[in-house]
Amino acid sequence: MNGLIGYALTDTKTLATFGATTYVLAPRWRTMPASLWMGRVGRRRGFMTGAAINIALRRGRGRPLAAELPLFCVATAIIGVYNAIGLQYRFAAAEVAAPAFRAKAISLRAGGRHPGRG
Numbered sequence: 001m002n003g004l005i006g007y008a009l010t011d012t013k014t015l016a017t018f019g020a021t022t023y024v025l026a027p028r029w030r031t032m033p034a035s036l037w038m039g040r041v042g043r044r045r046g047f048m049t050g051a052a053i054n055i056a057l058r059r060g061r062g063r064p065l066a067a068e069l070p071l072f073c074v075a076t077a078i079i080g081v082y083n084a085i086g087l088q089y090r091f092a093a094a095e096v097a098a099p100a101f102r103a104k105a106i107s108l109r110a111g112g113r114h115p116g117r118g
Contacts, residue, residue: 002076009069022073026080027087034085043092050085053078 002023007016038046057078090109097105 005072006069009072015069018069019073019076023076023080026077027084030081030084031087034081035088038088043088043095046085046088047092050082053085054082057082
């Protein structure tokens with residue numbers, strides 16, 4: 001879907017999948033800083049920030065950001081940042097679970113639905 005939207009937004013069709021690229025690269029660049037930041041401010045505040053990012057983008061429904069390809073790429077990067085923060089849920093599951101239940105908690109979190117999707 002991302003590529004189709006990019007294809008419709010640009011005259012340079014070789015850039016059509018750039019939105020998908022920013023979606024993939026943003027978590028790569030933000031996972032470590034998000035982890036370090038959560039270590040400083042706490043997971044609760046970190047997860048709330050991730051939720052706020054998601055809500056802010058969804059509240060606008062991305063309409064203004066989908067008008068041009070560069071803005072669309074910014075929107076997909078913001079969603080990628082939200083996903084980078086969401087990747088930290090598996091570590092939170094391990095921290096709050098009893099030692100005997102940690103492996104199961106991580107597997108339930110890893111195999112479960114990603115928060116905010118759908």
